[in-house]
Amino acid sequence: AQKVTQAQTEISVVEKEDVTLDCVYETRDTTYYLFWYKQPPSGELVFLIRRNSFDEQNEISGRYSWNFQKSTSSFNFTITASQVVDSAVYFCALSEASNTNAGKSTFGDGTTLTVKP
Amino acid sequence: DVKVTQSSRYLVKRTGEKVFLECVQDMDHENMFWYRQDPGLGLRLIYFSYDVKMKEKGDIPEGYSVSREKKERFSLILESASTNQTSMYLCASTVGWSLGANQPQHFGDGTRLSIL
Numbered sequence: 076a077q078k079v080t081q082a083q084t085e086i087s088v089v090e091k092e093d094v095t096l097d098c099v100y101e102t103r104d105t106t107y108y109l110f111w112y113k114q115p116p117s118g119e120l121v122f123l124i125r126r127n128s129f130d131e132q133n134e135i136s137g138r139y140s141w142n143f144q145k146s147t148s149s150f151n152f153t154i155t156a157s158q159v160v161d162s163a164v165y166f167c168a169l170s171e172a173s174n175t176n177a178g179k180s181t182f183g184d185g186t187t188l189t190v191k192p
Numbered sequence: 193d194v195k196v197t198q199s200s201r202y203l204v205k206r207t208g209e210k211v212f213l214e215c216v217q218d219m220d221h222e223n224m225f226w227y228r229q230d231p232g233l234g235l236r237l238i239y240f241s242y243d244v245k246m247k248e249k250g251d252i253p254e255g256y257s258v259s260r261e262k263k264e265r266f267s268l269i270l271e272s273a274s275t276n277q278t279s280m281y282l283c284a285s286t287v288g289w290s291l292g293a294n295q296p297q298h299f300g301d302g303t304r305l306s307i308l
Contacts, residue, residue, distance in 0.1 A: 084232070108294045118201075118304075120282065122296035166235065170294070178223040178242075178286040180297060184234035 077102045079169050081183035088157055089191050096152040096186045098167030104128075106172035109143065109150045110180065114164040126150060157190045164188075195219075198283050198300035206308050211270040213303050215283030222288030224266035225297065226250075226258065229280040241266055242288065273307045280304050 078101040088094045100109065111123040124134065126143050134141050138155045154161050164187050168180040199214035217224065225240040227250075237250030239258040247258050255277060259267040266285075270277055281304075284297040 081234075110296055112296075112299075118280070118282075118302040120284075120297075120299040122298070125294065125296060127294060168297075172294070178288070178295065178297070179225070179237070179240060182235040184232065 077104075077107075077169050077171055077181045079167050079181050079183035081165075081167055081186050083186045084184070085187045085189070087189045087191065090159060091156050092190075093153060093155050094157050094188065094190075096154075096165050096167075096188065098150045098152065098183060100148050100150065100167070100169045102169060102171055104171040104173050108170045108172070110168040110170070111141065111150075111152050112166045112168065114166065114185070116163070120166065123152075154188075157188075159190050159192055162188060162190045196283055196285055196298050196300040198281075198303050200303050201301060202304050202306075204306045204308060205270075205273050207272075207274055209270075209273045211273050211305070211307075213268040213270075213281055213283075213305070215266045215268070215285075215300055216264050217266075217285040217298070218264065219285065219298070220263065221285035221298075222263070223286045224260065225284040225286075226256075226266065226268045227282045227284065228252070229282055229302070235282065238268065275307050278305060278307045 080099045107128045109126045112120040114120045140153045142151045164185045166185045167183045170180045196217045226238045227235045241247045241260040257269045282302045283300045286297045
């Protein structure tokens, strides 16, 4: 069975600090996809990034970067020089390609990030 | 842009009432989902549907039912609302199973439901 663990329930930082959100996953599939979503106070989850299991290349998008390591089954998310607008709940999710009801994802419990001015 | 619209942002109902939460998507997606979100419990899948009139139970289906009469609309029904169903409800959609695993889900704004 697939499982996603976000061990950090809440993180609080001061603006301009760097912060890393951890995500550890479990799956028996060799082909799978990992996602990060952001949920601001308004409520709607917004897709941030997708990674497939064959692509371990790290990715950077502005102040955001993602570190995917199959050896440790982790897909961590780092925000550099955090800003107050980064305050949100962040979810990591896993989707298995072999699941015939593909598109169904397993979500972690989320990490609430608070960035203080 | 994909738009997933939930009929209400806030809803207050009484115990024992039959409650309908509506969700509409405009991207012709095959898959649709209903989640509830509670503090410390993340997103829990209630039901999902991969086609019109098709439905599958998620992790916590008890006390809920769903209806998908048209592809764009997925309704969540609380047959007899109880106070432990007070929660944030999120609807999502994505493309069909042949492509769905690698596509993100698109979410609505959520409905904050209070059962008194």
